[in-house]
Amino acid sequence: MVALEVGRTANVMSRRFGLGDGTTIGGAAALALDPHLLAECSAGRSVVLVSGTNGKTTTTRMIAQIWGADRRVISNASGANLPAAHVVALASDPRAGAAVLEVDEGHLHAVCRAVRPSVVVMLNLTRDQLDRMSEVRHVAAEWRELASELTDQTVVVANTDDPMTVWAASAASRVVWVSAGQPWTLDSVLCPACGELLVRGGCDWSCGACGLRRPVADVALVDDHVVLPGHPDLPLRLGLPGRANRANAVVALGAATALGVAPELALSVVERVSSVGGRYGTVRVAGRSLRLLLAKNPAGWLETLELVGASTGPVVVGINARAADGRDTSWLWDVPFEQLRGRQVLAVGDRRVDLAVRLLYAEVDVRLVDDLDSELSTLENLGRPIDCALTYTAFQDLRRRAHDE
Amino acid sequence: MTSDSTLLVVAVYPAVLGTYGDAGNAAILTARARQHGLDVRLHVVEPFAPVPADGDVYLLGGSDDAAQSGAADALRAQGGLARAVDRGAAVFAVCAGFQLLGKSFPAGDRQVAGLGLLDADSRRLASRAVGELLIQPGVPSDLPELTGYENHASGTTLGPAAAPLGTVEMGIGNGDGVDGARQGRITATYLHGPALARNIVLADHVLQQVVGTLPALPYPPYADRLRAERIRAARSRADRPRAPLQELFEQIGRRSRRRRSRP
Numbered sequence: 001m002v003a004l005e006v007g008r009t010a011n012v013m014s015r016r017f018g019l020g021d022g023t024t025i026g027g028a029a030a031l032a033l034d035p036h037l038l039a040e041c042s043a044g045r046s047v048v049l050v051s052g053t054n055g056k057t058t059t060t061r062m063i064a065q066i067w068g069a070d071r072r073v074i075s076n077a078s079g080a081n082l083p084a085a086h087v088v089a090l091a092s093d094p095r096a097g098a099a100v101l102e103v104d105e106g107h108l109h110a111v112c113r114a115v116r117p118s119v120v121v122m123l124n125l126t127r128d129q130l131d132r133m134s135e136v137r138h139v140a141a142e143w144r145e146l147a148s149e150l151t152d153q154t155v156v157v158a159n160t161d162d163p164m165t166v167w168a169a170s171a172a173s174r175v176v177w178v179s180a181g182q183p184w185t186l187d188s189v190l191c192p193a194c195g196e197l198l199v200r201g202g203c204d205w206s207c208g209a210c211g212l213r214r215p216v217a218d219v220a221l222v223d224d225h226v227v228l229p230g231h232p233d234l235p236l237r238l239g240l241p242g243r244a245n246r247a248n249a250v251v252a253l254g255a256a257t258a259l260g261v262a263p264e265l266a267l268s269v270v271e272r273v274s275s276v277g278g279r280y281g282t283v284r285v286a287g288r289s290l291r292l293l294l295a296k297n298p299a300g301w302l303e304t305l306e307l308v309g310a311s312t313g314p315v316v317v318g319i320n321a322r323a324a325d326g327r328d329t330s331w332l333w334d335v336p337f338e339q340l341r342g343r344q345v346l347a348v349g350d351r352r353v354d355l356a357v358r359l360l361y362a363e364v365d366v367r368l369v370d371d372l373d374s375e376l377s378t379l380e381n382l383g384r385p386i387d388c389a390l391t392y393t394a395f396q397d398l399r400r401r402a403h404d405e
Numbered sequence: 406m407t408s409d410s411t412l413l414v415v416a417v418y419p420a421v422l423g424t425y426g427d428a429g430n431a432a433i434l435t436a437r438a439r440q441h442g443l444d445v446r447l448h449v450v451e452p453f454a455p456v457p458a459d460g461d462v463y464l465l466g467g468s469d470d471a472a473q474s475g476a477a478d479a480l481r482a483q484g485g486l487a488r489a490v491d492r493g494a495a496v497f498a499v500c501a502g503f504q505l506l507g508k509s510f511p512a513g514d515r516q517v518a519g520l521g522l523l524d525a526d527s528r529r530l531a532s533r534a535v536g537e538l539l540i541q542p543g544v545p546s547d548l549p550e551l552t553g554y555e556n557h558a559s560g561t562t563l564g565p566a567a568a569p570l571g572t573v574e575m576g577i578g579n580g581d582g583v584d585g586a587r588q589g590r591i592t593a594t595y596l597h598g599p600a601l602a603r604n605i606v607l608a609d610h611v612l613q614q615v616v617g618t619l620p621a622l623p624y625p626p627y628a629d630r631l632r633a634e635r636i637r638a639a640r641s642r643a644d645r646p647r648a649p650l651q652e653l654f655e656q657i658g659r660r661s662r663r664r665r666s667r668p
Binding site (some may be wrong): 127131134135186189195196197327328329330331333354357358 | 421423427428452471533536556597625628
């Protein structure tokens with residue numbers, strides 16, 4: 001396995017040169033030598049793939065924990081979700097017969113072809129890193145093509161409440177439909193199949209022209225209950241906060257049914273899942289407690305604003321636009337930051353000036369902060385953590401230099 | 406102006422012509438008008454409701470291909486925008502909005518008719534134009550250099566009746582060395598950002614199309630710092646040499662991320 005050895009060397013070199021934890025680069029080097037490596041590493045294993053714009057990492061963890069109750073399961077725990085990282089994950093434990101892998105939505109098609117998964121989870125598709133993704137509909141079209149290539153050996157688990165995802169998943173022969181909700185609707189104003197205006201009413205949506213419509217759900221999230229036919233409603237009492245995590249949990253339950261795991265057992269497992277990759281975790285910086293929230297795109301921000309809205313006091317918002325964040329910050333103007341009126345926002349990150357301009361037009365009290373540590377030490381200690389909502393690399397940076405509580 | 410001299414700003418289908426944050430241009434233009442002491446009302450037209458013909462300024466943003474075709478069809482059929490332009494209304498159009506105002510633009514594999522309000526034709530570029538865009542206006546000009554972020558698959562060729570907004574210093578713009586268009590009271594560009602957040606003077610320019618010369622106003626807070634940062638960022642990308650090993654790793658990363666590009 002020369003390719004894997006080269007990959008491991010590249011990992012070490014990457015860490016030595018401070019270019020990252022090495023997971024992706026090592027795998028990329030290995031894949032450059034042997035493009036079939038991913039297929040080889042996954043042969044003979046049962047694989048669940050999880051993709052979508054938001055919720056991949058948490059849902060992957062939930063499914064890995066559910067499945068891991070009775071077998072050895074690999075997962076790409078660090079959230080590195082490109083094919084290169086999958087190679088590394090799969091090679092890491094030759095004895096594991098099962099894997100649950102988070103996959104970047106732009107790579108799901110390629111990974112499906114290589115891996116022949118048992119289950120493909122399609123969470124949602126909304127605007128994110130448009131400098132890399134160009135159009136949401138392009139990604140949905142790729143997903144639709146991959147769905148049409150799946151045999152009946154693969155079950156797709158898909159969100160009924162996102163028209164883009166439904167359009168894609170409905171090309172598959174076997175689908176478990178999960179109503180997980182979708183508050184962000186601006187990327188599905190028009191029917192993805194025919195371009196006509198979608199008709200919406202409450203949670204329901206349909207196209208008057210071509211008949212694409214919200215499917216009947218096999219599993220549904222209704223407020224904070226899970227509704228399954230033939231079962232009494234199951235209350236969801238998650239360790240993780242917010243509507244988005246209830247949505248992730250109900251999708252994980254949908255995947256559990258596809259894997260033959262009893263819903264009550266699956267539920268008891270997901271309720272114990274807590275901070276994944278530091279998300280929603282509390283850390284200490286400059287003598288203050290911070291609750292770290294990851295928010296990367298308008299749909300994610302919509303959910304984060306709801307969480308943040310439950311508290312009072314100052315909020316830290318950190319915006320970077322490095323490669324992993326998406327290099328354009330125009331999307332800040334799609335986020336209803338007006339909801340932060342009445343709070344003071346401390347703007348941090350590489351693109352804090354773009355953020356400050358946005359917040360001024362939203363009539364939000366914003367303070368441009370060049371040095372977060374000294375700013376934090378001047379804040380009154382309110383006796384509860386300060387919410388910090390950050391894009392991906394800003395989140396990783398703060399986590400790296402904080403001390404876990 | 407409407408009869409009570411309130412400036413009517415019309416945002417045209419921002420729910421579909423606003424994929425790259427361009428809906429923000431409406432908020433910025435409206436706020437700037439008020440800063441100038443003008444009475445202003447913002448009317449948002451949902452897709453594909455009728456566009457009123459009595460507006461003073463019309464804003465169109467960027468979109469994906471399906472939305473662009475749908476918007477063009479609806480605007481052509483209903484005719485409110487064309488009547489407004491005929492009456493002397495000002496228009497500020499970005500990206501897909503820019504293209505659909507022209508004589509033709511690509512939709513799928515075909516070339517379809519635009520609204521014909523701009524002497525311009527748009528066609529697919531060889532590869533997608535994505536990145537910081539820096540424009541130098543012609544000399545003499547009422548405009549400063551303009552900064553934004555572009556993200557588009559098609560470029561535009563201007564006919565004799567349209568002049569460009571400026572020449573491209575960094576980036577692609579229309580694709581032939583210039584960006585955007587000025588024709589009558591229409592101003593168009595490939596600058597996202599949104600454009601008016603980074604270039605408040607462009608907002609003043611659009612307002613002056615309607616109300617005549619306005620006295621110079623200071624920049625809103627942080628706006629000049631934002632401009633300076635973005636212009637520096639646009640320039641540094643070309644000038645900054647990459648460490649060879651870093652370039653190698655980035656290339657490996659790019660290879661594993663490459664997707665099929667649309668024609």
